[in-house]
Amino acid sequence: MENLEVLKGVENFSLSEDDVKRIPNIMKLVVIYNVELIERVDCLSYLQCFSKLESLMLQFPWFVDRKYQLKMSFPPSLKKLYLDVPTNFELEDILPMLGSLPLLWRLRLDGGRFRTRKWETIEGQFRSLRLLALGGCGDLEDWTVLESSHFPLLEELHLLNLDELEEIPSEIGEIATLRSIILDSCNDSMVLSAKQILEQQQDLHGDELDLHVIVRLWEKDEDLLKLATSNFEVY
Template sequence: MPKLRHILFERGFLAYPFPIQVSGKDSVVLENLQTLSGVINFRCTKEIFEIMPNLKKLGVSYDYDRRTKWSSYEFDNFIYLHQLETLKCLFTVTDYTTAPPSDIALALAFPPSLKKLTLTGGNIPWEKMTVVGSLPNLEVLKLKERAFEGSLWEPKEGEFTKLKFLFIELNSLEHWKVDREHFPQLQHLCLSYCFSLEVIPSEIGEIGTLETFELYECLDSAVKSAMLIQEEQQSLGNYGLRVRVLSENEYSNSYMKSTSVRKVHENP
């Protein structure tokens, strides 16, 4: 099927090693393939990605058990997808008797072409965020269900230069050290189920491009500090920033289609 453009599974497995030849013919190259999604435990070898060199959208998920090492999936080979613009990665733990390994961050590498990135699960330390922040064309970043974990996140200068949309959900973040230089083009920020973050850094209000700041199921103290940020900006003549505390219905309509968070009573 040389003209095939899109392959979408609900939960699909691709055999490994992937057949690179068919009936003794030359190597198969799916030059027209643009989308591959719903693939489970996809082995990201360089040889496989050379078969689909023009892939623009990739959606993969990985199940961890005690026999698995994240590094065995070779995530660092994402860099060989030179046309990739959208990537979704879901990491889940199927064996709760053993803690998941901490080598996801060591194995991750992304191509500079990436514009949209969604990471779910993984418990990656915040200090490893540089691998994401350094992406030169990243515009949308969604961090779901403890994608990154730890009490402190301090972005570095020169990161997230084109980021416009940031969604952070369900983590143990307590201190977020940020200034307007870290997110120079951010327009939309949403924090969801951030139960450990007591205060929103006031520097968030100094991001001149920020238009919408939404919160859902966050601490009352965090909501109060966000409202104070809005009031302070308005006192300075900045009426472009809108802080919203979302209702359940508003959150469902805006985010539940794109988020995998479980209800609070199911995931305390």
């Protein structure tokens, strides 16, 4: 098993120190946990021991006790991470840790909640991130990015079903590498903030504009449909 590099579709992986030693060269891991295992086995803290792990997908059940969330830890080798978490999963507990991963360039978060209803990014984090996707993250009302340098290499931003978030931080539009924004079933104010970001970029770059925005509406809205241009698609 020492040569095993990909392990996918595993349910209830009872990860321990011995397991890490048996499969030390894992590079891609896809695991689904259920309630019974999470309550019985402390396994999330051992993820950081996979020193060659580059791609990780974790899917959790409908409820995860916060004490297990606080034990989650990831190796610095991680480049791609997808977390499918329940609505009680508190994202503030892990976002600072994720932001400190030096090689992470692709991050997808599906589910979870912000207990403070706010997310303020920290300087010096997410230094390598190129794709950020947030879906169904409940209670997020205010996203603050103090400087565009907080996501210096961001190229793609995907936001899905963020009903309470009022706007995309204007600083996101100042990121030089940003190429696409995708809004899927977000509210009207989010769409308008994306339009404003695009217009600011057009003023700066004119015909050389590289930013493209795609908006997928939950329900057809004639006023929003009228905003469509070649760089601002609305469906």
